[in-house]
Amino acid sequence: MMELTRKGEYAIRGIIYLARLKPGSVALISEIAESTGVPQTFLAKILQSFAKIGLVNSFRGTGGGFVLGRPPAKITLLEVVEAVEGPIMPNRCMMDESGCEFSRTCLVHPVWREVQSKVVQILGSVTIEELSKGE
Amino acid sequence: MMELTRKGEYAIRGIIYLARLKPGSVALISEIAESTGVPQTFLAKILQSFAKIGLVNSFRGTGGGFVLGRPPAKITLLEVVEAVEGPIMPNRCMMDESGCEFSRTCLVHPVWREVQSKVVQILGSVTIEELSKGE
DNA sequence: CTATAAAAGACAAAATCGGTCTTAAAGGGC
DNA sequence: GCCCTTTAAGACCGATTTTGTCTTTTATAG
Numbered sequence: 001m002m003e004l005t006r007k008g009e010y011a012i013r014g015i016i017y018l019a020r021l022k023p024g025s026v027a028l029i030s031e032i033a034e035s036t037g038v039p040q041t042f043l044a045k046i047l048q049s050f051a052k053i054g055l056v057n058s059f060r061g062t063g064g065g066f067v068l069g070r071p072p073a074k075i076t077l078l079e080v081v082e083a084v085e086g087p088i089m090p091n092r093c094m095m096d097e098s099g100c101e102f103s104r105t106c107l108v109h110p111v112w113r114e115v116q117s118k119v120v121q122i123l124g125s126v127t128i129e130e131l132s133k134g135e
Numbered sequence: 136m137m138e139l140t141r142k143g144e145y146a147i148r149g150i151i152y153l154a155r156l157k158p159g160s161v162a163l164i165s166e167i168a169e170s171t172g173v174p175q176t177f178l179a180k181i182l183q184s185f186a187k188i189g190l191v192n193s194f195r196g197t198g199g200g201f202v203l204g205r206p207p208a209k210i211t212l213l214e215v216v217e218a219v220e221g222p223i224m225p226n227r228c229m230m231d232e233s234g235c236e237f238s239r240t241c242l243v244h245p246v247w248r249e250v251q252s253k254v255v256q257i258l259g260s261v262t263i264e265e266l267s268k269g270e
Numbered sequence: 271c272t273a274t275a276a277a278a279g280a281c282a283a284a285a286t287c288g289g290t291c292t293t294a295a296a297g298g299g300c
Numbered sequence: 301g302c303c304c305t306t307t308a309a310g311a312c313c314g315a316t317t318t319t320g321t322c323t324t325t326t327a328t329a330g
Contacts, residue, residue, distance in 0.1 A: 001220035002137040002254065003227060004247075006319065012243060029276070042320055048277060060276045061328030077246060085136035092138060107266045108147060111212060111257065112139075118253045119137065122246065131242045141288060164307075177289055183308060195307045196297030 004085070010038040011046050011084045012077070012131075018056060019072035019132035026065035046084060055083060072132055078123035088123070090115045139220065145173040146181050146219045147212070147266075153191060154207035154267035161200035181219060190218060207267055213258035223258070225250045 013036040021027055029047065033040035047066055050056040054069045068075065082088065091112040148171040156162055164182065168175035182201055186193040189204045203210065217223065226247040 001139075001143070001216060001223050002225050002250075004136070004225055005317090008136070009226070016243075039320065041322080044276075045278095045320090051276090058276060059328080060274080060326075061330095062274045063329065064275050064327090066276085077243070081136065088136050090137050090139055091144070107268070108151075108212070111261050111266075115137075115254055115257050118257065119250055122250050122253065126246050131246075133242065140286095174289065176291080179307075180289090180309095186307085193307060194297080195295075195305085196299095197305045198298070199296090199306050201307090 002090075004081070007042075007046060008081055008085045010036070010043055011050070011080055013038060014043055014047060015050075015055070015068070015075070015080050015128055016132050018066060018068045019075075019128045021067065026059065026063070026067055028065045032066065050083060053083060055079065068128075072129035073127050075128040076124050077126040077128065077131065078120060080128065081123060088116055088119050090119075137225075139216070142177075142181060143216055143220045145171070145178055146185070146215055148173060149178055149182060150185075150190070150203070150210070150215050150263055151267050153201060153203045154210075154263045156202065161194065161198070161202055163200045167201065185218060188218060190214065203263075207264035208262050210263040211259050212261040212263065212266065213255060215263070216258060223251050223254050225254075 014032055017032050017036055018027060029044050030040060032038075032047075033043045036043070047056055047058065050069075051058045051066075055075065056066050056069050058064070058066050078088075091109070149167055152167050152171055153162060164179050165175060167173075167182075168178045171178070182191055182193065185191040185204075186201075190210065191201050191204050193199070193201050213223075226244070
């Protein structure tokens with residue numbers, strides 16, 4: 001239960017790779033894919049979606065490629081994970097109050113809320129900079 | 136991300152229903168399914184799997200049905216969830232050390248461990264008895 | 271204008287989810 | 301021993317999600 005998908009795994013690898021780039025340099029998708037062992041076209045999709053939300057910047061044409069959209073110290077693991085997997089949401093009916101007719105009386109509800117907030121807290125307190133420090 | 140499936144949702148509803156039974160009484164699968172709003176044959180599968188691991192007891196034939204296998208105070212939400220959804224495992228490579236070649240150097244690993252242990256702690260500290268108290 | 275590189279979108283195999291249906295087996299009442 | 305009830309087991313199945321691939325387009329540098 002609660003498993004990260006490949007997409008999430010790949011996204012993290014890709015972002016960490018970008019965080020380790022020498023300042024000022026740009027990475028080709030082919031280069032990132034090969035280094036991280038991720039299927040190139042799949043990773044391209046992921047990074048394209050990141051470009052849309054400003055998590056990375058991309059440049060086309062000769063000399064193009066990807067760079068982080070912000071300093072890695074300003075990107076949390078939570079952001080990356082939620083960008084690909086959607087919000088941390090252990091129970092469906094937590095999203096819309098209207099969705100679950102039991103939400104007021106259901107005693108399981110507060111437990112899921114606690115799980116959600118703990119996970120958000122943990123992932124939100126880890127920056128990509130920290131994750132990119134090791135070799 | 137991290138969503139409980141229907142199966143997990145249904146399992147919890149079923150177990151809570153059983154916990155609310157008058158002591159000594161037995162519930163038919165048809166009765167549980169109707170009261171909880173769960174497809175009967177699907178719920179039957181879930182409770183059958185619970186019977187195998189002793190979480191519930193089942194009796195066939197006239198007067199048969201389901202009862203909890205232990206007092207509800209001795210059953211945790213964690214047990215129920217893991218019984219249907221598998222172990223709390225945010226990252227695949229956490230299961231077998233051999234599975235992930237990066238497990239020693241990967242800095243993301245300890246974060247997932249922390250998430251896992253927090254979730255286990257939260258769900259493990261909630262009993263079915265507590266959850267069945269409300270109306 | 272050409273070579274390069276990302277963007278966009280259609281397509282699809284495989285796995286998982288969310289069940290159904292049928293047949294078997296066990297137990298109670300007569 | 302023979303029904304009737306009720307769970308057990310397993311085959312099956314459609315929809316959705318996952319995990320990609322392939323092709324075409326667009327932007328850019330030189």
